[in-house]
Amino acid sequence: MSAETRRSHMPNEDTFKQRLQRRNLRGGVWSRFFSLSLIIAILALFALFFNIVNQAFGYAASVSDVNITELTPSGDLGTLSNDELVAILTQYQERRLAVYIRDNLSRVDNSVYSTLPISESLTGSNIPEALATLSAGQLTTENRAALLVNNLSQDQLIDLVQSDVIGEDILEAWSLSDSLFNKEMIDATVAEEYPEARLYFRSWLSFDFLTSPGSSDPIQAGIRTALLGTIWVVGITILFAFPIGVGAAIYLEEYAVQNRLNRLIETNIRNLAGVPSIIYGLLGLAILVRSLSGVTGGRTILSAGLTLALLILPVIIINSQEALRAVPSSIREASLGLGATKWQTIWKQVLPSAMPGVLTGTILALSRAVGETAPLVVIGASTFIVSDPSGPLSQFTALPIQIYQWTARPQAEYRDIAAAAIIVLMVLLLSLNATAIILRQRFRKSLQG
Amino acid sequence: MTENGAYAIELKNVNIYYGPKLAVSDVNLNIQRQKITAFIGPSGCGKSTVLRAINRMNDLIPSARLEGEVTFKGQNLYAPNVDAVEVRRRIGMVFQKANPFPKSIYDNIAYGPRLLGVRTKSVLDEIVERSLKGAFLWDEVKDDLNKSGYALSGGQQQRLCIARTIAVEPEVILMDEPCSALDPIATQAVEDLMRILVKQYTIIIVTHNMQQAQRVSDYTAFYSIRKKEDVPGKENRWGILNEFAVTNELFSNPQSEETERYIRGEFG
Numbered sequence: 001m002s003a004e005t006r007r008s009h010m011p012n013e014d015t016f017k018q019r020l021q022r023r024n025l026r027g028g029v030w031s032r033f034f035s036l037s038l039i040i041a042i043l044a045l046f047a048l049f050f051n052i053v054n055q056a057f058g059y060a061a062s063v064s065d066v067n068i069t070e071l072t073p074s075g076d077l078g079t080l081s082n083d084e085l086v087a088i089l090t091q092y093q094e095r096r097l098a099v100y101i102r103d104n105l106s107r108v109d110n111s112v113y114s115t116l117p118i119s120e121s122l123t124g125s126n127i128p129e130a131l132a133t134l135s136a137g138q139l140t141t142e143n144r145a146a147l148l149v150n151n152l153s154q155d156q157l158i159d160l161v162q163s164d165v166i167g168e169d170i171l172e173a174w175s176l177s178d179s180l181f182n183k184e185m186i187d188a189t190v191a192e193e194y195p196e197a198r199l200y201f202r203s204w205l206s207f208d209f210l211t212s213p214g215s216s217d218p219i220q221a222g223i224r225t226a227l228l229g230t231i232w233v234v235g236i237t238i239l240f241a242f243p244i245g246v247g248a249a250i251y252l253e254e255y256a257v258q259n260r261l262n263r264l265i266e267t268n269i270r271n272l273a274g275v276p277s278i279i280y281g282l283l284g285l286a287i288l289v290r291s292l293s294g295v296t297g298g299r300t301i302l303s304a305g306l307t308l309a310l311l312i313l314p315v316i317i318i319n320s321q322e323a324l325r326a327v328p329s330s331i332r333e334a335s336l337g338l339g340a341t342k343w344q345t346i347w348k349q350v351l352p353s354a355m356p357g358v359l360t361g362t363i364l365a366l367s368r369a370v371g372e373t374a375p376l377v378v379i380g381a382s383t384f385i386v387s388d389p390s391g392p393l394s395q396f397t398a399l400p401i402q403i404y405q406w407t408a409r410p411q412a413e414y415r416d417i418a419a420a421a422i423i424v425l426m427v428l429l430l431s432l433n434a435t436a437i438i439l440r441q442r443f444r445k446s447l448q449g
Numbered sequence: 450m451t452e453n454g455a456y457a458i459e460l461k462n463v464n465i466y467y468g469p470k471l472a473v474s475d476v477n478l479n480i481q482r483q484k485i486t487a488f489i490g491p492s493g494c495g496k497s498t499v500l501r502a503i504n505r506m507n508d509l510i511p512s513a514r515l516e517g518e519v520t521f522k523g524q525n526l527y528a529p530n531v532d533a534v535e536v537r538r539r540i541g542m543v544f545q546k547a548n549p550f551p552k553s554i555y556d557n558i559a560y561g562p563r564l565l566g567v568r569t570k571s572v573l574d575e576i577v578e579r580s581l582k583g584a585f586l587w588d589e590v591k592d593d594l595n596k597s598g599y600a601l602s603g604g605q606q607q608r609l610c611i612a613r614t615i616a617v618e619p620e621v622i623l624m625d626e627p628c629s630a631l632d633p634i635a636t637q638a639v640e641d642l643m644r645i646l647v648k649q650y651t652i653i654i655v656t657h658n659m660q661q662a663q664r665v666s667d668y669t670a671f672y673s674i675r676k677k678e679d680v681p682g683k684e685n686r687w688g689i690l691n692e693f694a695v696t697n698e699l700f701s702n703p704q705s706e707e708t709e710r711y712i713r714g715e716f717g
Contacts (some may be wrong), residue, residue, distance in 0.1 A: 252707055261488060330548035335608070337506065339538025340560040348560070353551060 020133040021257070049107055052426075055419030056204050058179040060252065061190050061197040065167040066092065077158045082149045085157040091147050092165045097144040100160060105151055124148045159220070168219055170413050171197050174183055205420035213386040218413035221406075223421050229301065229396035230428070232368060232389050236305025237312065237369050243311075246314030250357075252317070253324040254346055266321075273314035280311040281378030289379050299380040302392040307375050319361020323354040356443040363436035367429045373400035399425045457621055457651040458503055463517035465498055465522060467510065472498050472688040476517075478693060480621075485643060485652045487662035487696065489671030491716060495688025496655050499672070502622050503653065504540035505533040516629040521621070538565070539656045541619035545626040547596030547606035547615075552588050554581075557598045557609060561617035576616055581663065584612035585642055606637025611642065615650070624654040628661065642666050659712055662696065671708045 068370050105122045118287025119132035169242050171194050190199050255261045283309030288296050296303040327350050335345040382397045383405045389396045406418040451461050458480035465473040473495035480486050488496035507513040519526045526536050550557050559575045581587040586608045628636040643665050673691040692708045701707040
């Protein structure tokens, strides 16, 4: 080809410079768009966090039937002995002493309670011999007080004094932002509308909140039963979903031949991961709660745990498959080349190498299970329960259910305790995710020596 | 396995297929004991395929299929009663890319013996030391046996892989382009090591480097490509064993014209 006939298709110097400017400009616009997306995401997260914290702390105006300093000058009921606490109850709620005994100590059905001698109706309690043959109705006030002193713990008595003698009632609660920046308005409102009330800064999230069971009184209500329920359910979930999920992934990645059937199975596992969780709830209701009620006991922790296990199983399988696939085939070849069997290769080389990925995937799937509400609603988690779950076959409630139920109530205080419960749930989720990160780092380190 | 046959490995009328596609056709080859045999040839001629057939690594590819016989000391390796695990334990392999396990140097070497059930610490210590010495790596790593195998340089990693292979005391070592990722100094070290190992082991090496074949091997097998002219595309190419001779003879006096052109560097 001669020099005359050769024609370049490239732009000349000027056009090139012009176009380069345009190309750089376009890149700049996109990069700004991307950083804007990030800012929006961060703002949304911040708004969520602010909203929750705003609800969970703040001033509250409350009135009490009896001021606590009238009962004990120190203002702390914990300094009082059982005798003193029962004396307070006797002074203010003499008629209810019989009810306290029945609610806390009765071992028999209410219909026969009043007719039986208390040695039978209150079996297991510490009963003075002289009273053993009397029925509950025949006891004097002194007898009742003595029974309460001997058989209730100090904490139980303090709770009774709190709810029935002091009887705190929140008239109005303010948000954290109002409490910090608008104190004058709060003071004015209290002075005008609730001259009797005591104004104090209240953290709805407290140690008592974590350790008290549910209650119909928002001031007394806590999340212990819900938290324990969640822990039980997630425990059952991991017990079933982890071994089955990882096992299925090992089979699909290491053993299954690439044929049409196995490809179909894999595709459908991916589809299952996208099925809405409420549908898993319906599945759990139909199969675990109804058909298998003999095994699962109906609406129990076991049913819920298995339902959530089904829900996250596809996610665990997919994540574990990805982790197994990421193990370089050179490691498999090296192991097999040394005369390892297939199982030795999987167990000693492939699985340890894949473990960081498998664990991360599993824990992220679990944190999804912790936050799931819909399937638990469908299989019928109890919305109100005060006794701790005692095993896989107990009735239960779970944190998301408790939050859902509290936010649906009309009284404003329930929104405050719901916000406090959300903080607990988020801390639980964050610590699960942190565990995933720590485990991954540790495994990675141990692999690289 | 029985102990007979004059050669370490014999291939008789071997055809290897991947699915319906013929990869290597009609290979007849006798590998001498305690010699280094080099497989050379252009890309796609099937030399690695033949090498991997010798310790049944091709079994890992579900579609691979072998016709004919591969015998090790007279025993057909593809007989139904032969377990591939036993084959691989006796015929070890060193791969193109150094592939230490993500474990310590010690555990890399001890892995093979542990698979076979060696548990005693003192025995394992002895095996690790002997294998690393055998691969001339001992002096460089003896103070940090607990360091990860990944912490070593490329050449050291490849010698670690050789040490790992000889730890299970195989009889044949297959090497699939072991120096292709190494610099000249590391290559020299591996080649020197091969010359020493051959006193105990039968070695087969696949190499793209004709100088390397000339330097280290006793015998050379040259593979080349055949194709059906009337059908285009890669589907109709397969490899054949073109020429097999003592290395010096093959390079100084090639019998086939194709060999001559290849060793003169006219195609690759």
